[in-house]
Amino acid sequence: MAETLPLLLRAARGEQVERPPVWMMRQAGRYMKVYRDLRDLHPGFRERSENPELSYEISMQPFHAFKPDGVILFSDILTPLPGIGVNFDIVESKGPLIEPAIRTDSQVKNLKTLYPEKSLPYIGEVLTRLRQSVGDQATVLGFVGAPWTLAAYMVEGKSSKNYAIIKAMAFQEPDLLHRLLEHLSDSIATYVCYQIEHGAQVVQLFDSWAGQLSPVDYDLFAAPYQKRVVNKVKAKYPNTPLILYISGSAGLVERMSKTGVDIISLDWTVDMAEGCARLPAHLGVQGNVDPGILFGSPEAIKSRIVDVVKKAKGRSHVLNLGHGILPGTPEDNARIFFETGKNVNELIHAKTTIS
Template identity: 60%
Template sequence: MACACSTLGLSSPRILPRSVPVSPSRSKPLQVRCTVGELVMEPKVSSVDAPLLLKAVNGEKIERPPVWLMRQAGRYMQSYRTLCEKYTSFRERSENLDLVVEISLQPWKVFKPDGVILFSDILTPLSGMNIPFDIVKGKGPIIHNPLREAADVDQVRDFVPEESVPYVGEALRILRAEVNNEAAVLGFVGAPFTLASYVVEGGSSKHFSKIKNLAFSQPKVLHALLAKFADSMARYIGYQADSGAQAVQIFDSWATELSPVDFEEFSLPYLKQIVDQVRQSHPSLPLILYASGSGGLLERFRLTGVDVVSLDWTVDMAEGRRRLGPEVAVQGNVDPGVLFGSKEFITARIMDTVAKAGSHKHILNLGHGIVVGTPEENVAHFFEVAKGIRY
């Protein structure tokens, strides 16, 4: 049976009042009480020493929600900013083995999250697919030769990660050894439509007019590009898993720019293709799907076959759980802006999210990445409160 959780001692099962603070020196864990809810699927069984995050995905009974944060390795940490002063190029930081490992481990050494994610970028595979790009400070991704014709797509090569990004595999192997199963090592890839958006638009976009022009005027050209990305990203996921990743998150950042009917044509089939291909080679590898602003597409996300859907903060967690159904694990979904609030406020929002998510198949996270300027002490408090929860 699933559990609909409420914070201990509260008459309402939903909201933890702001008047219930958590002291950093609190000796007792925060309690979460559960009541019987809907039937859920029989849980898979992980090994006894499996990381907490994997146990949550598999539906095992655990004592607290696992927790990690998107963009947890990055701009809010002083140690990262100091490193950036020496290594000013993002691509250098994300494509140099020693730097990738160091940056990936920075939050692990300070906060001990339950997930340690590879420091990289969803565009990293592009060079290996004959799509030159750069990431320019203040401008973001720049695609030097945008793809807009059938001849352009014909020049796109299949991605062979062993040849193009061997440092990714080596970094994951090092991370597994360093973390030593105390947390799950996470890899990630970009989804086909999101990657296509960058390479067709030539970089970031506000209106996505160029890729929609291609989609609606030359759909066969776009489908050919999406198919290449789907096959290559499925192969990339397998490579990451073989190198040590214990779960992989798929970012379809721009899928929510599509109407539901267009999502069903230009994103959903290719997400399903990735999942199906990975299931054939790595049937037990957990796959997580995230897209910001995805409230209108949740039911369609479920159709992809992923194990976990990561909710952004614009979706109520309890509503999201109902819409996704009990067989899908959920991740999220605290507003990143909450980390600018008081410690009492942060605590209240964490408890509200956990209460609505329940004690079954939930990974605590933000609804998006950490915002630049977030106080590190508030991040520390977020992890401290999360780890102090007991169902």
């Protein structure tokens, strides 16, 4: 049975595979002309992400173009927030906006219980269609925002450079923040299970802003709630691999490994060999090519991919960027990324033979 499962799923489960599977964070999006054309017709981000027809179409665009080993749901980490009573908008060039921001005890007490089947039916519909469409040709990936990052958006009310408002809450009203994080943890765990039940085979947790925390504060305000999500999901779906990604995580790698996830996604600020050495042998790794290299020459892109894959040898490895693909990246260079990933064993063998 195992040989019929898609490559990325087998790798994520720690099985021996013929090559590292390859996908790309934010692989559906602005760098693709077909996406920009669709965006011109449907300018609202939430229109695109919450309309099941559009979300499905956008999710499939990279698969049609590049045949990656993973097809990820086109959505946003803030998508479940209206289901708990927090509305948001995403403004082009400005990012997410939440008004009013969540900063008081009464606001936290008034947060609703998340029922994804009622508030997020389109997510289930899209995941089911993706699974039907790609079959065993690719793994369907779901994703969620982790509690600290969602709390940061909710408390700040928007993106932030210094996270002064939520850090003020953490240091002045820690009990309030912990209650918010508890509510978010339970909501996110429910949402992950919902995604799995509708077709997600692997789920990635984005705690994008946890890298803004000192190690001691990560241990207080991020790690326990990452673990709470993981424990609740694993209690129900122990065989579904979970990936944890944190931007700017070089100082947190060992801590990330203790959260119960199956794969640690390393950003490009960590050397892959050093990252692997800092992680227990049973954990898989994902990453960690600098997205900026995709503005380079084909030779530079290929060389960097070969370097990363060689350094991850002996470890379950999912080839990916160290962050999302950047707007303006040439589509041909994205194609080179995927093609190189799929042929990386031959490239390594050829390089070894020549040298």
